[in-house]
Amino acid sequence: MRGMLADLLDLLLPRACARCAGAVHGTDVFCARCVTAIPRIAAGGCPLCQVAIASAQPCCAACAHDRLPLAQVAAEAPFAGEIARWVHAFKYPSEGLAGFDPRPAAALAALVADAARRLTGEPPVLVAPVPMHPRKRRERGFHPAGELARTVAAALGAPVERRALQQLRSTASQTGLDRHARRRNVRGAFEANARLRGVACVALVDDVVTTGATLTECARALRRAGVRRVVAVCAARTL
Ligand SMILES: [Zn+2]
Numbered sequence: 477m478r479g480m481l482a483d484l485l486d487l488l489l490p491r492a493c494a495r496c497a498g499a500v501h502g503t504d505v506f507c508a509r510c511v512t513a514i515p516r517i518a519a520g521g522c523p524l525c526q527v528a529i530a531s532a533q534p535c536c537a538a539c540a541h542d543r544l545p546l547a548q549v550a551a552e553a554p555f556a557g558e559i560a561r562w563v564h565a566f567k568y569p570s571e572g573l574a575g576f577d578p579r580p581a582a583a584l585a586a587l588v589a590d591a592a593r594r595l596t597g598e599p600p601v602l603v604a605p606v607p608m609h610p611r612k613r614r615e616r617g618f619h620p621a622g623e624l625a626r627t628v629a630a631a632l633g634a635p636v637e638r639r640a641l642q643q644l645r646s647t648a649s650q651t652g653l654d655r656h657a658r659r660r661n662v663r664g665a666f667e668a669n670a671r672l673r674g675v676a677c678v679a680l681v682d683d684v685v686t687t688g689a690t691l692t693e694c695a696r697a698l699r700r701a702g703v704r705r706v707v708a709v710c711a712a713r714t715l
């Protein structure tokens with residue numbers, strides 16, 4: 477419902493930059509000035525956590541040690557400042573008309589599409605949003621990762637598979653938990669669809685990657701189900 481109203485408002489409102497409300501070209505989300513002003517994560521870092529690495533290294537020492545079930549985690553912007561405010565406005569829209577402001581969703585969609593273009597190697601053939609427990613989804617009224625997955629699918633030219641993963645149990649919020657507590661909190665919480673066996677590459681989608689505990693657990697479930705390669709695409713990450 478919120479998606480439909482946002483789309484409708486989008487049609488009624490004049491096209492303007494989602495960041496400064498200035499004029500934009502065609503269906504662009506940001507004006508030319510804002511596109512370059514938005515903070516972005518530098519290219520060429522560790523393909524999993526994006527810290528700077530020597531060019532000869534395939535990934536950083538910490539990620540090599542962790543032996544993650546993910547081949548790559550692409551994120552576009554540092555989770556801070558205005559990006560963090562967009563994420564919050566997108567995930568927790570305020571009551572009343574302000575909650576229908578389409579700009580935070582448009583801004584994050586633009587970022588996640590740019591993140592998808594950072595993927596290298598074998599292209600994903602399916603796009604899977606990080607699932608949300610049905611109870612939480614009912615409370616929230618929409619599924620933020622599901623919305624972003626549609627954008628990633630369009631950017632990659634691959635379909636969204638909403639039933640790729642399901643959350644088996646409700647987990648406590650990851651907010652405020654340290655790395656180890658986050659891992660424990662989501663361990664065994666997801667199950668992948670058995671029909672994904674043999675799929676060459678799946679792209680997981682989430683709004684923000686923090687420690688990567690949720691993405692790792694989802695990727696583990698997909699790999700257990702027989703998916704050969706899993707990558708992830710996120711609008712932002714904590715650095
Ligand atoms: Zn602008």
Ligand SMILES: [Zn+2]
Nearest residue numbers: 522525536539
């Ligand atoms: Zn790393």
